Amino acid sequence: MTGARQSSRSAGTAAARLGRPRAVAVALAALGLLPLGGCGVLDHGLLGAAGPVADETRSLFYLVCVILIFVAGPVLVLTPIFAWHYRLSNTRSAYRPQWGFNWPLEGFIWIPPAIIVVVLAFFLWRGTHRLDPYKPLASDASPVEVQVVALDWKWLFIYPKEGVASVNELVFPAGRPVHLSLTSGTVMQSFFIPQLAGQIYAMAGMTTQLNLAAHEPGRFRGENTQFNGMGFQTQKFVALAKTDDAYRAWLAQAKADGQTLDMTAYKILSARAVQTQPSQFGSVAPDLFKAILALDDAGAHAAHKKAGQ
Known part of the structure; x- marks a missing residue:
């Protein structure tokens, strides 16, 4: 009984030691995020636009972010799904690829990225000309x-x-x-x-x-x-x-x-x-x-x- 109790205490001490670094890391991460809350650091940059030029730039930035969701979204969603489905313990779903040409798969790989590039090119081309730094701002007052x-x-x-x-x-x-x-x-x-x-x-x-x-x-x-x-x-x-x-x-x-x-x-x-x-x-x-x-x-x-x- 004494040996079992000592073993249990040793295991508990080891678990506590392993838990401390993790707790410290979580605490440091939380402290690192504190400066971003309540001090308005983002207001001093592009997101805090205070003029017509910065307004246009911010709108273009938001538009690009929305379009790029269709690039990052499938990767962020499918990666954990594939990792879970083909996990080591799931022996019934072993990954055994059979290489071959597949028209639907090729279309899925190439057509959506091509559409995204064309859409981005259109908006960025238009935004580049609208945000030309040499272009005078429309106003009734002289600059x-x-x-x-x-x-x-x-x-x-x-x-x-x-x-x-x-x-x-x-x-x-x-x-x-x-x-x-x-x-x-x-x-x-x-x-x-x-x-x-x-x-x-x-x-x-x-x-x-x-x-x-x-x-x-x-x-x-x-x-x-x-x-x-x-x-x-x-x-x-x-x-x-x-x-x-x-x-x-x-x-x-x-x-x-x-x-x-x-x-x-x-x-x-x-x-x-x-x-x-x-x-x-x-x-x-x-x-x-x-x-x-x-x-x-x-x-x-x-x-x-x-x-x-």
């Missing part, structure tokens, strides 16, 4: 013109018509389209505001374009998604959609700043450094954006070279 320069590791926004500039802060009126002209003063970078528009590259000596708008006032997160060195993880900016009155007040505040953004100030600004707080320039030298595009050595100037050494 706000902003010239964007990607630097290491900050973003420069020039408002040529208003004669002001800002660093790491893109401000525009809600409900009005914004036309961005982008270039880089250094290596290739990628401009991205998930809630407003898709990403687009900025390259030295070249100009790319992007059109976006916000339905209503709000604060949105922008970033560089192209790795460009040690400060990559901090190269983020804030996009602020304001009311018309608040936007005019911001312009007046920026113009009240005595700093002037000319080529000399730009060369100092473009040196490799992280700027934690947004800043403004009250005036901008004429055609500064064109001068940045015309810089030698793919946009790298002497101050930038020196800072990188």
Whole structure:
């Protein structure tokens, strides 16, 4: 009896030891899912669209997900069914394939995937043209013109018509389209505001374009998604959609700043450094954006070279 009790206790202890890692794994998995509940992390991305371009992109994303259910669905459903039916203990249903040509099976293998590819191609072709980043947004109001320069590791926004500039802060009126002209003063970078528009590259000596708008006032997160060195993880900016009155007040505040953004100030600004707080320039030298595009050595100037050494 004593030996049997000891054996029973040993078995119970072993089972408890085996159960602990499993319990710990379940607890860690549950803790890992907690950040996704209640903090709205998905609202900062594509699913939290706040503008017409992002709305179109989200709708296309949902449509593709629905179509792809017909690809993943049969696999997810049939795989466990086949695994259970041909399990090792089911000796009456041993898998003994007899290879041969079968028209119905071949049709089932090839026709549905071909239909899915054709349907996806149709919607994606149409969506690609509708979401052309160079295509102006339909609006009765004239767009706000902003010239964007990607630097290491900050973003420069020039408002040529208003004669002001800002660093790491893109401000525009809600409900009005914004036309961005982008270039880089250094290596290739990628401009991205998930809630407003898709990403687009900025390259030295070249100009790319992007059109976006916000339905209503709000604060949105922008970033560089192209790795460009040690400060990559901090190269983020804030996009602020304001009311018309608040936007005019911001312009007046920026113009009240005595700093002037000319080529000399730009060369100092473009040196490799992280700027934690947004800043403004009250005036901008004429055609500064064109001068940045015309810089030698793919946009790298002497101050930038020196800072990188």
